[in-house]
Amino acid sequence: MIRIENLHASVGDKKVLNGVTLEVNAGEVHAIMGPNGSGKSTLAHVLAGRPGYAITAGSVTYDGKDLLALAPEERARAGVFLGFQYPVEIPGVNNVYLLKAAVNAVRKQRGLPEVDAFDFLGLVREKMQLMQMDDSFLSRGVNEGFSGGEKKRNEILQMLVLEPRLAILDETDSGLDIDALKVVASGVNSLRGPERAFVLVTHYQRLLDYIVPDQVHVLVRGRIARSGDRTLALELEKRGYDWVSDQAA
Amino acid sequence: MSTSPEILQSRNLPTSRDENWKYANLRPLERVRFTAASQRSPGISADALPTPIEGYARYVFVDGLFAPDLSNALGQPGVTVEAIRSVTPASDTVGDMRFALLNEANAVDVARVVAAPGANCPACIEIVFVASADAQTAASYPRIELQVGPQAQLGLIERHFSVGSGANFVNGAVTLDIGAGARVDHCRVQQTGTQAIWFDTLSASLARDAGYQLYLINLGAKSARSTMHIVLRGEQAELGVHSVSVGDRQQVHDAYALVEHAAPHARSRQSFRGIAGGRSRVAFNSKVVVREGAHGTDSYQSLRGLLAGAEAEIDVRPQLEIYTDDVRCAHGATAGKLDEAMLFYLLSRGLDPETAQRLLKWAFLEDVVAKIAVPELRRQIEASLAGQMNDPTALEALAQ
Numbered sequence: 001m002i003r004i005e006n007l008h009a010s011v012g013d014k015k016v017l018n019g020v021t022l023e024v025n026a027g028e029v030h031a032i033m034g035p036n037g038s039g040k041s042t043l044a045h046v047l048a049g050r051p052g053y054a055i056t057a058g059s060v061t062y063d064g065k066d067l068l069a070l071a072p073e074e075r076a077r078a079g080v081f082l083g084f085q086y087p088v089e090i091p092g093v094n095n096v097y098l099l100k101a102a103v104n105a106v107r108k109q110r111g112l113p114e115v116d117a118f119d120f121l122g123l124v125r126e127k128m129q130l131m132q133m134d135d136s137f138l139s140r141g142v143n144e145g146f147s148g149g150e151k152k153r154n155e156i157l158q159m160l161v162l163e164p165r166l167a168i169l170d171e172t173d174s175g176l177d178i179d180a181l182k183v184v185a186s187g188v189n190s191l192r193g194p195e196r197a198f199v200l201v202t203h204y205q206r207l208l209d210y211i212v213p214d215q216v217h218v219l220v221r222g223r224i225a226r227s228g229d230r231t232l233a234l235e236l237e238k239r240g241y242d243w244v245s246d247q248a249a
Numbered sequence: 250m251s252t253s254p255e256i257l258q259s260r261n262l263p264t265s266r267d268e269n270w271k272y273a274n275l276r277p278l279e280r281v282r283f284t285a286a287s288q289r290s291p292g293i294s295a296d297a298l299p300t301p302i303e304g305y306a307r308y309v310f311v312d313g314l315f316a317p318d319l320s321n322a323l324g325q326p327g328v329t330v331e332a333i334r335s336v337t338p339a340s341d342t343v344g345d346m347r348f349a350l351l352n353e354a355n356a357v358d359v360a361r362v363v364a365a366p367g368a369n370c371p372a373c374i375e376i377v378f379v380a381s382a383d384a385q386t387a388a389s390y391p392r393i394e395l396q397v398g399p400q401a402q403l404g405l406i407e408r409h410f411s412v413g414s415g416a417n418f419v420n421g422a423v424t425l426d427i428g429a430g431a432r433v434d435h436c437r438v439q440q441t442g443t444q445a446i447w448f449d450t451l452s453a454s455l456a457r458d459a460g461y462q463l464y465l466i467n468l469g470a471k472s473a474r475s476t477m478h479i480v481l482r483g484e485q486a487e488l489g490v491h492s493v494s495v496g497d498r499q500q501v502h503d504a505y506a507l508v509e510h511a512a513p514h515a516r517s518r519q520s521f522r523g524i525a526g527g528r529s530r531v532a533f534n535s536k537v538v539v540r541e542g543a544h545g546t547d548s549y550q551s552l553r554g555l556l557a558g559a560e561a562e563i564d565v566r567p568q569l570e571i572y573t574d575d576v577r578c579a580h581g582a583t584a585g586k587l588d589e590a591m592l593f594y595l596l597s598r599g600l601d602p603e604t605a606q607r608l609l610k611w612a613f614l615e616d617v618v619a620k621i622a623v624p625e626l627r628r629q630i631e632a633s634l635a636g637q638m639n640d641p642t643a644l645e646a647l648a649q
Contacts, residue, residue, distance in 0.1 A: 048597050049597070050593055050597075051589070051593065071596070071602075072593065072596040073596045073597075073599050073600060073601055073605075075597075076596070076597055076599035081597075082597050084597075088588075088590045088591050088594045090591050090594065090612055091615070091616060092612025092613065092614075092615035093595075093608055093609070098595070098598065098600075101598075101599075101600055101604065102598040102599045102600065105600055106599055109599075141612070142594075162599075
């Protein structure tokens with residue numbers, strides 16, 4: 001589904017990605033782990049098309065298309081979803097309105113009519129129940145006054161409603177207590193399927209107890225230093241990142 | 250031919266050389282006729298007026314002349330409204346009263362509103378000022394004199410708009426005397442024609458425990474300028490100034506608010522949200538003065554401007570002058586473009602850049618607009634704002 005080859009990216013003078021190569025197929029869940037500053041979030045943002053990064057080499061192919069040539073909104077409409085580590089608050093923009101606008105943007109792209117407002121609300125309510133969010137959320141501004149945990153749940157709710165083909169979740173587990181983590185994980189698991197792929201960016205193996213990955217990659221200094229199955233995450237937990245970093249050096 | 254400053258000086262009006270007038274567009278004053286309209290222009294029907302708000306008694310003035318046939322004067326509990334041909338000169342001449350004096354000298358029919366002590370009329374009076382005369386023919390001098398007795402509660406809506414070509418000269422004045430413990434909610438909507446020249450002076454005085462919430466929505470006119478002078482004279486008085494201004498094309502919207510804390514433990518909050526599109530200029534200049542003895546003053550100014558046009562200009566300037574100790578005064582001012590992180594968030598959800606930008610502009614204004622407590626009026630204002638921003642997206646969002 002997505003093939004990243006020798007991707008180099010920098011912010012200003014600083015090189016952050018130094019040749020990332022990674023392939024994720026439909027139906028797979030990949031976890032990307034790594035120490036602070038290893039380039040995990042940069043990779044997630046570059047894939048979503050955030051401005052401010054210079055791609056200096058490499059390529060990203062998504063469904064046979066050059067992903068890097070697409071504008072952020074085109075990537076979203078093509079089924080790429082980024083779950084933010086720090087979702088912004090947008091007071092004055094209603095949550096439901098954003099959800100509906102996002103769904104309709106995808107539908108418009110596919111030549112489908114806009115969603116029926118009533119049916120849509122029913123769908124959103126159903127997903128909200130899964131994410132254990134109460135009704136007051138509907139009328140609030142996007143992430144306005146939300147706690148850290150509520151913001152993360154809202155990201156997953158958006159993902160559930162948008163049903164992307166490739167979901168990149170950037171440290172969705174950070175700042176969550178164990179109950180919230182379970183809710184978020186069950187949300188993600190409910191969407192797993194043969195036609196969809198997930199890239200989970202995380203610091204801790206804890207998340208992977210609940211969302212079991214097919215592959216685990218360790219990013220060190222902007223390169224994938226080691227890949228393996230889920231046991232790699234367990235080993236990292238025991239031995240720390242230095243173990244991989246030393247090997248990569 | 251005389252230059253502009255000379256003409257204005259000869260009438261004792263400010264010029265752009267005055268510090269507090271440098272953002273205003275005074276040039277159109279060169280060509281106006283200052284003589285007040287003396288005859289009602291015919292052919293204005295009630296249909297041409299904004300939709301009335303339920304429960305509010307409506308008083309309509311056309312070019313400063315009372316129009317009883319267009320008014321709908323419901324009796325309101327404890328509140329009297331008269332349209333009279335007698336101006337009460339303002340006792341307060343401390344602030345910049347030059348345009349107010351011009352109004353005093355020329356106003357024809359005055360809307361005098363008196364709320365008796367303890368009157369309870371939270372949804373009360375709507376005063377609509379219609380401008381129809383061409384600026385080269387005659388001027389319009391709207392005037393409200395408001396006296397609110399102790400412990401009274403009053404809701405006032407004041408609207409200014411144009412019919413016809415919209416090339417009017419309007420110079421309004423409003424004076425408010427708010428008694429002890431009284432509460433006034435005052436919504437002002439300026440929606441005059443795109444060629445109108447709209448000047449305005451508001452002076453208010455708040456007694457002990459009085460509360461005054463002022464909403465100023467600036468949409469219309471080629472050149473609009475509001476000068477406000479609000480004095481918190483009594484202890485624990487509370488003031489809120491909530492202002493929104495959206496400029497487009499070559500409009501100039503300028504406002505200057507002087508808020509004086511003259512008594513201890515009074516509180517003032519000012520928020521301004523302005524968007525300048527096209528080649529417009531949108532300015533809000535606010536000055537808070539804390540007088541000697543006004544200890545325990547609590548004041549905050551939040552002035553934010555958004556540039557939405559390559560050749561547009563935003564000027565926000567909060568100022569503070571403090572002559573006593575033990576006060577809490579703060580301000581925040583920003584002028585710039587849309588927040589990049591917010592924009593990317595919306596794009597990452599598939600919204601196209603144009604929709605995302607419109608949505609964010611809307612959200613920016615809603616910060617203040619959402620505070621308007623009269624739902625029907627708020628809806629009308631939101632629809633007008635959406636129209637001014639030429640924004641079908643916003644209208645769609647309103648339908649939620």
